[in-house]
Amino acid sequence: MSTFWRYVRVQLFVLLCGIVGPIFLAAYFLLGADPMLKWMFWTGLLITAADVLIALAITAYGAKSAAEAKALEDSGVLALARVVGIHETNTRINDQPLVKIDLNVSGPGITPFSTQDRVIASVSRLPMITSRNLVALVDPATHDYQIDWERSALVSGMMPATFSVAEDSRTYDLTGQAEPLMEILQVLKTHRIDLASMIDIRSNPAARQQVQEVVRRAAAMATPPPVPAGVDFVAPEEPTIGQRLQELETLHATGSITEAEYLAKREQIIADL
Numbered sequence: 001m002s003t004f005w006r007y008v009r010v011q012l013f014v015l016l017c018g019i020v021g022p023i024f025l026a027a028y029f030l031l032g033a034d035p036m037l038k039w040m041f042w043t044g045l046l047i048t049a050a051d052v053l054i055a056l057a058i059t060a061y062g063a064k065s066a067a068e069a070k071a072l073e074d075s076g077v078l079a080l081a082r083v084v085g086i087h088e089t090n091t092r093i094n095d096q097p098l099v100k101i102d103l104n105v106s107g108p109g110i111t112p113f114s115t116q117d118r119v120i121a122s123v124s125r126l127p128m129i130t131s132r133n134l135v136a137l138v139d140p141a142t143h144d145y146q147i148d149w150e151r152s153a154l155v156s157g158m159m160p161a162t163f164s165v166a167e168d169s170r171t172y173d174l175t176g177q178a179e180p181l182m183e184i185l186q187v188l189k190t191h192r193i194d195l196a197s198m199i200d201i202r203s204n205p206a207a208r209q210q211v212q213e214v215v216r217r218a219a220a221m222a223t224p225p226p227v228p229a230g231v232d233f234v235a236p237e238e239p240t241i242g243q244r245l246q247e248l249e250t251l252h253a254t255g256s257i258t259e260a261e262y263l264a265k266r267e268q269i270i271a272d273l
Contacts, residue, residue, distance in 0.1 A: 020044075020047055021043075021044045021045070021046070021047025021048035021049075021050070021051055022044065022048055023044070024040045024041070024043050024044025024047065025040075025041065025044035025045065025048065026044075027040060027044075028040045028041040028044060068144075068146070069137075069146060071139075072137040072138075072139060072144075072145075072146055073137060075139070076137040076138055076139055076140075076145075077107050077108060077109050077110050077137070077138050077139075077140050078107060078135060078136075078137060078138075078148075078151070078182065078185055078186050078189055079105050079106060079107025079110060079135070079136050079137075079138045079145070080105070080106055080107060080133065080134075080135065080136075080155070080178060080179075080182050081103045081104070081105045081133075081134040081135065081136040081145075081147065082103065082104045082105075082106075082132055082133060082134075083101050083102070083103060083129055083130075083132045083133070083134060084102045084103070084104055084114075084132075085101065085102030086099055086100070086101055086102075086129065086130075086249070086250050086253045087099060087100040087101075087102075087253055088100075088252065088253040089118065093120055094120075096120050096121065096122050096123075097120070097121045098118055098119070098120055098121070099118070099119060099121045099129070099253055100116055100117070100118050101116065101117055101118075101119060101129060102114070102115075102116050103115050103116065103117060103134070103136075105136055105138060105143075105145065107136075107138060107182075108186070109140050110138055110140045110143070113143055115143075115145070117147065119147065124149075124153075124158075125149060126256070127156065127158050128149070128152045128153060128156040128158055130250055131156035131157055131158070131176075132156075133152070133155050133156050133178045134147055134152040134155070134156065135147070135148045135151035135152045135154075135155050135182070135185065136148065150195060151185055151195060154181055154185070154195070155178050155181045155182060155185070156176070156178075157175055157176030159175075160173075160175050161173070161174045161175045161176075161177070161181055162174075162175070163211070163212075163215045165212055165215065165216075167212075168216075172215045172216075172218075172219045174215065174218055174219075174222075177218055177222065179218075180214050180215070180217070180218035183214045184211050184214050184215070187207055187210045187211055187214070188201075188207065188211075190207075191204055191206065191207040193207060241269060241272065244269050245266070245269055248262065248265055248266060248269065
């Protein structure tokens, strides 16, 4: 979207929200520019001028953000941002909680680093945050970054990730497998293939071969070894007290449970010690 049309859209929105100014001006002139209503003229003029300045500021900010996002998409590195901490801010935006998240960011060509970000834990984002795996576009020189929520939906397991390989007559399911999915996303980015719900890469043999190699390797690693005869099935370990407390803190920080529910559950977990 060009800067001009971005401005037009923002200006219409601002005028709609601040329509008092134009109404005052219209009323002043419709009433014959009565000197007794001069206050209406100046008030309307000031409000309208403020509307224009606000629209210009919002447009400039939006254009700058769009330019930064494009620069990161063009030259940035796709990195895995692991959520290692979630903190409540007691702030809500449009009735959605604003949370602070601690991130450990690592990826090819960048020195791993830790950072903290504030994000809106909307209904669509909350499962990604609590899955602990997000995707970020990172400037390798400055470590400036932006969380890519579309790619994060795939890596966190919120979107299905199935790959059909004709040569194998098989469909592989890598849903929720962060590491191989990050490799595949990097291949797609290198070959400038946009992420979509359905991707057909048969027209790009190089990308297709690389993706197939990642898929087959991930499938081979995910296949459990056969259980020897006479060996009983071993049930997965129960989560530790620390893991249960961490999960409870996450639910509390994101506002998924009430304060009373949080305290009651915390007492129950501590009682199991």
